[in-house]
Amino acid sequence: MTDITIYHNPACGTSRNTLALIRNSGVEPTVILYLETPPNREQLKALISAMGIDARALLRNNVEPYEKLGLAEERFSDEQLIEAMLNYPILINRPIVVSPLGTRLCRPSEAVLDILPDAQQGEFRKEDGEKVIDKQGNRIV
Template structure:
């Protein structure tokens, strides 16, 4: 199965998601979205395919979200997308796309919805266990 992950190597959730992809035998295309942000069209495609609003796809923690006044509910999707493209750290992470769908994988276990079943347990960086038998 092919997969793409929009990855931030400094993010534990992103690292765990990448590790889960590899755990089930998928070597994804890894895109460091901070160094190589998606185009506007690709970002819109990812957000839509994940079933999110543009606002749902914005990261607030550790970003210039407040300084840029992005909490203003009157801001249009276009204005929010402009900010995300100008400051890629505002793009929430990690987005993963496989043949089974696209998800914003927060928490990292969300990736299980678009992966083949795990056949053995997986231990995350923070020690939580993801058991294939607990998937819904």
């Protein structure tokens, strides 16, 4: 069984689509509801490092704490942005998927296909009806 973890927000359509694509590959991932069980500092830094991004690239900018904290200003260091995400987990963009093939912020949801070791098992459509996988389990480009 492939070991995959998703940092998931069930209220997010992109996160739901990503989880469904993982399951469409025949894997039941470990689901971490990161708003209820946020990563600690070491875990968050490890995720950022594994994705090869900086903290700002993981920061959600369309939620209320972002504006309130003035996080659009470039004066904040990665450490300060990480601290903000730890204090306000809603600032962590999602979904983040960890697989044997890598760690990725899966926006759009089909980005998860690049790090899934197992093939898709059948047709898949996003919640909005967009067809992503054909009946043979092949990615539609």
